[in-house]
Amino acid sequence: MRTGSRPTDLIGQTDLLRINSLSQLTGCDIFLKCEFQNPGGSIKDRAALQMVQDAVSSGALERGMTIVEGTAGNTGIGLALVAKSLGFNMLAVMPNDQAPEKERMIALHGAELRTVNPVPFRDENHFYHTARKMAEQRSDFWWANQFENTSNARAHELQTGPEIWEQTKGAIDILVSVAGTGGTIAGNSRFLKQQKSDLQVWLTDPDGSGLYSYLRNGEFVAAAGGSMTEGIGIMRLVENFKQAKVDAAVNLPDQDLLALSRYVRDRDGIVLGSSSALNVAGALCAAAQSGPGKTIVTFACDLGERSSSKLYNPEYLRNRGLSMALEPITELFARYKDAGDSIWWNG
Numbered sequence: 001m002r003t004g005s006r007p008t009d010l011i012g013q014t015d016l017l018r019i020n021s022l023s024q025l026t027g028c029d030i031f032l033k034c035e036f037q038n039p040g041g042s043i044k045d046r047a048a049l050q051m052v053q054d055a056v057s058s059g060a061l062e063r064g065m066t067i068v069e070g071t072a073g074n075t076g077i078g079l080a081l082v083a084k085s086l087g088f089n090m091l092a093v094m095p096n097d098q099a100p101e102k103e104r105m106i107a108l109h110g111a112e113l114r115t116v117n118p119v120p121f122r123d124e125n126h127f128y129h130t131a132r133k134m135a136e137q138r139s140d141f142w143w144a145n146q147f148e149n150t151s152n153a154r155a156h157e158l159q160t161g162p163e164i165w166e167q168t169k170g171a172i173d174i175l176v177s178v179a180g181t182g183g184t185i186a187g188n189s190r191f192l193k194q195q196k197s198d199l200q201v202w203l204t205d206p207d208g209s210g211l212y213s214y215l216r217n218g219e220f221v222a223a224a225g226g227s228m229t230e231g232i233g234i235m236r237l238v239e240n241f242k243q244a245k246v247d248a249a250v251n252l253p254d255q256d257l258l259a260l261s262r263y264v265r266d267r268d269g270i271v272l273g274s275s276s277a278l279n280v281a282g283a284l285c286a287a288a289q290s291g292p293g294k295t296i297v298t299f300a301c302d303l304g305e306r307s308s309s310k311l312y313n314p315e316y317l318r319n320r321g322l323s324m325a326l327e328p329i330t331e332l333f334a335r336y337k338d339a340g341d342s343i344w345w346n347g
């Protein structure tokens with residue numbers, strides 16, 4: 001049992017949970033890294049803490065200053081928790097179409113929240129640019145800049161990757177991750193491939209993101225439509241993702257997330273958020289392509305309840321044109337086995 005004198009002392013050292021139903025189906029051991037166990041409820045606590053610690057060490061962030069960040073939710077929650085724990089103020093800028101559960105958590109942690117209309121990244125009113133401009137206007141503001149600040153990836157290279165290596169006793173064969181800023185997949189892939197060069201790293205990309213296209217064709221072209229996943233997918237090359245060592249990538253639709261999330265909830269008692277469901281879908285695809293006998297690790301990025309207003313809301317799903325007539329898991333697995341042509345392989 002760990003003890004600490006403040007919440008930041010409890011960030012990290014999360015458990016690995018075997019998804020029994022999918023492991024039995026595939027003949028692989030499929031594990032979830034339970035990042036919802038972090039005190040702020042998500043994997044973004046790790047990046048938040050590392051970014052703040054590095055900024056304090058460099059002198060860029062000093063006592064009495066305010067941390068400013070544009071966020072889809074979880075990084076804002078993590079930074080709000082870290083800020084209060086370490087004696088800073090926090091201002092989060094967030095698009096107003098994100099889950100209300102995340103807005104409430106930012107406020108509950110004592111941060112100031114400003115919401116803006118969702119617009120394309122090229123628009124100067126985008127939440128990213130809004131946060132940047134606010135920070136530039138005041139000397140007592142520090143902009144976390146999670147996309148380009150490589151302390152984000154460093155958190156996972158120093159902490160998360162070593163935890164996975166120790167927990168699997170070096171037996172991990174495949175790591176599967178989505179990318180929002182790219183920090184998680186970059187830091188973990190850098191560390192784990194240093195330990196085991198033939199380990200495969202899979203990127204799972206949602207509709208509306210361009211990373212799969214970038215890896216396959218060298219240009220950012222969004223997959224058709226969009227996704228309910230929040231904070232996942234990128235349409236530009238950012239410093240954190242530049243560090244990622246990716247061996248395979250697959251684009252998967254939201255409809256698959258419905259089938260996977262209900263299946264593991266009903267069979268394993270695991271409630272996944274939307275980004276976590278995308279991770280699990282990617283893990284199932286990796287298992288289908290690799291065959292039995294592999295040890296696969298992916299991430300439960302946050303608390304499933306943060307997706308209750310979207311992934312688990314029938315009215316919202318109907319309005320997005322998604323069907324509650326769910327594909328049986330055996331058919332989904334068979335489809336993934338036949339998905340070879342749609343998977344990008346490095347080399």
